[in-house]
Amino acid sequence: MVTTTRRFAIFWLFSLVSLFLLRPAAAQQPAPDPWWKHAVIYEIYPRSFQDSNGDGLGDLNGITSRLDYLHDLGIDAIWITPLYPSPQVDFGYDVSDYVSVDPAYGTLADFDRLVSEAKKRNIRIIMDFVINHTSDKHAWFLESRSSRTNPKRDWYIWRDGKAPGQPPNNWLSLFGHSAWQFDSSTNQYYYHFFYVQQPDLNWRNPQVRQAMYNVLRFWLDRGVSGFRLDAVTTLFEDPGLHDDPILPGKNAYGDPNIQHKYTDNLPQIHEVLREMRKVVDSYPGNPVLISEADQPNISELAKMYGAHNDEVQLPMDFQVADVNRLSAPQFRKLLDEVVNNPAGGQPHYFFSNHDQVRQWDRYGDGVHNDQIAKLMAALLLTTRATPQLYYGEEIGMRTTIPERKEDVQDPIGILGWPQEKGRDGERTPMQWDASKNAGFSAAAKTWLPVPPSAAQYNVAAEQKDPHSILNFYKLLLALRRSNAALRDGGYAALNRDDASVLSFLRKNPGTGGSVLVALNMSASPQTVSFDLASFGLHEKSAIPILTAPENAAAAVSLSGITIPPFGVFIAAVR
Numbered sequence: 147m148v149t150t151t152r153r154f155a156i157f158w159l160f161s162l163v164s165l166f167l168l169r170p171a172a173a174q175q176p177a178p179d180p181w182w183k184h185a186v187i188y189e190i191y192p193r194s195f196q197d198s199n200g201d202g203l204g205d206l207n208g209i210t211s212r213l214d215y216l217h218d219l220g221i222d223a224i225w226i227t228p229l230y231p232s233p234q235v236d237f238g239y240d241v242s243d244y245v246s247v248d249p250a251y252g253t254l255a256d257f258d259r260l261v262s263e264a265k266k267r268n269i270r271i272i273m274d275f276v277i278n279h280t281s282d283k284h285a286w287f288l289e290s291r292s293s294r295t296n297p298k299r300d301w302y303i304w305r306d307g308k309a310p311g312q313p314p315n316n317w318l319s320l321f322g323h324s325a326w327q328f329d330s331s332t333n334q335y336y337y338h339f340f341y342v343q344q345p346d347l348n349w350r351n352p353q354v355r356q357a358m359y360n361v362l363r364f365w366l367d368r369g370v371s372g373f374r375l376d377a378v379t380t381l382f383e384d385p386g387l388h389d390d391p392i393l394p395g396k397n398a399y400g401d402p403n404i405q406h407k408y409t410d411n412l413p414q415i416h417e418v419l420r421e422m423r424k425v426v427d428s429y430p431g432n433p434v435l436i437s438e439a440d441q442p443n444i445s446e447l448a449k450m451y452g453a454h455n456d457e458v459q460l461p462m463d464f465q466v467a468d469v470n471r472l473s474a475p476q477f478r479k480l481l482d483e484v485v486n487n488p489a490g491g492q493p494h495y496f497f498s499n500h501d502q503v504r505q506w507d508r509y510g511d512g513v514h515n516d517q518i519a520k521l522m523a524a525l526l527l528t529t530r531a532t533p534q535l536y537y538g539e540e541i542g543m544r545t546t547i548p549e550r551k552e553d554v555q556d557p558i559g560i561l562g563w564p565q566e567k568g569r570d571g572e573r574t575p576m577q578w579d580a581s582k583n584a585g586f587s588a589a590a591k592t593w594l595p596v597p598p599s600a601a602q603y604n605v606a607a608e609q610k611d612p613h614s615i616l617n618f619y620k621l622l623l624a625l626r627r628s629n630a631a632l633r634d635g636g637y638a639a640l641n642r643d644d645a646s647v648l649s650f651l652r653k654n655p656g657t658g659g660s661v662l663v664a665l666n667m668s669a670s671p672q673t674v675s676f677d678l679a680s681f682g683l684h685e686k687s688a689i690p691i692l693t694a695p696e697n698a699a700a701a702v703s704l705s706g707i708t709i710p711p712f713g714v715f716i717a718a719v720r
């Protein structure tokens with residue numbers, strides 16, 4: 147018989163041994179995922195979200211006043227396009243001071259309040275960091291242009307002309323005409339990939355790098371959770387100034403088409419991205435870097451993650467964003483490629499932003515646009531990725547292109563009219579309700595007009611309608627948050643030869659249910675069947691959890707599911 151004392155001793159011995167044995171196992175637990183891996187990011191164009199002081203322009207206090215709406219919608223972070231002081235030639239993408247707030251949008255104190263109010267609602271703030279260029283009114287540039295010997299001369303790209311009156315070479319600005327601007331005060335040209343008022347910084351200069359990394363620190367110290375890096379691929383140019391190859395045809399500005407061979411995507415950008423990553427990694431809380439990089443193919447996109455996952459955590463996937471038509475095979479191919487990207491990085495999708503025609507118009511067929519808006523929402527929010535929304539897409543906002551040249555605000559629309567009408571159309575004020583200026587502003591005139599469609603497509607009206615686009619987004623966002631398979635599951639394409647229906651499985655990482663998604667990208671009903679045995683799933687039926695239009699069936703047989711035109715079918719498979 148074992149005495150009580152001996153039993154006690156054995157118990158302790160056993161406990162100690164198990165503690166010892168369990169310890170290393172516990173240490174091997176994978177680190178929890180960084181927040182951005184499960185986040186939904188919402189882009190806000192501050193001029194157009196909410197005006198709090200009646201001047202017809204949105205502002206920071208306006209954003210703060212709408213945080214409850216964003217919380218209720220179910221997003222995790224907001225990316226605010228540039229809010230820094232700026233002459234607003236490119237509406238903030240021409241920064242004249244990186245460490246302050248444009249007075250039209252508020253003050254640094256307003257910014258701090260926005261960060262802290264957002265934090266109370268579990269919403270993070272992501273800054274837009276414009277790194278390729280500054281405004282020509284930035285103090286750095288004013289110094290740089292003041293003389294050839296100024297210590298900041300080399301902070302920008304200054305070169306002699308080829309001959310009197312001739313720029314150094316044939317490089318063209320993306321926004322039209324030569325990328326070189328002559329400056330008579332010092333008789334040299336400066337380089338600008340974008341507008342004349344946006345001189346390119348010289349990233350080969352170590353002082354420029356340090357100054358810009360200090361900007362990152364300034365905002366990280368104020369509590370931001372990351373940066374969207376603007377126009378990263380154009381940071382470097384060929385120091386040999388070789389002419390870019392000319393392509394056939396002309397662009398909207400009347401210039402010859404050109405291949406930006408010597409001004410875009412130079413390998414040195416990766417060194418800068420690694421350095422920036424080190425800066426953000428030195429802060430707690432996993433700050434994120436998001437890159438705006440319109441990469442031509444998956445291998446270029448994958449490079450943005452870095453050879454050792456040491457560059458950008460979330461490179462925006464422009465390939466997916468630019469499919470521009472409802473094509474199941476094309477989406478299937480691109481999703482497959484990025485999900486299996488060689489770097490193993492997290493995919494980052496979006497369909498609309500402040501530079502793109504809104505998805506409601508781009509994918510809509512003119513008849514079923516609202517249903518297609520739900521289809522695109524489901525595609526964005528059910529795949530394995532960090533999704534990004536653009537303000538207003540959740541209510542089906544459409545693009546409202548100016549009808550007359552004199553109404554255009556965006557300079558590329560003025561220069562390129564009528565072929566290029568600019569980006570005003572996707573930047574119109576957020577539509578909150580059916581009151582004056584859609585509840586955006588009390589001003590007599592807003593900076594861009596509120597379109598007539600706001601009477602029907604607005605937050606207040608859609609909140610009341612259970613079948614609205616807004617309520618569908620909310621359901622999707624809530625499902626994505628609560629369902630383990632949608633949150634953490636793998637992604638596998640199904641029915642790879644189907645030309646009309648994009649189907650995939652989000653396989654539960656544990657033992658719980660998986661999720662089947664089928665999106666009918668055609669205008670006719672489609673009947674699909676699934677065999678999930680190769681995934682270890684032997685069920686014969688699935689339980690619809692979110693469908694559009696509504697499917698009230700308690701369960702549907704996997705051997706024949708009919709999906710209405712542009713229908714969304716999301717179902718649980720046990």
Ligand code: GLC
Nearest residue numbers: 236239276340376377500501
């Ligand atoms: C990025 C911005 C765009 C801006 C350009 C120049 O592409 O998204 O709005 O005009 O950079 O800064």
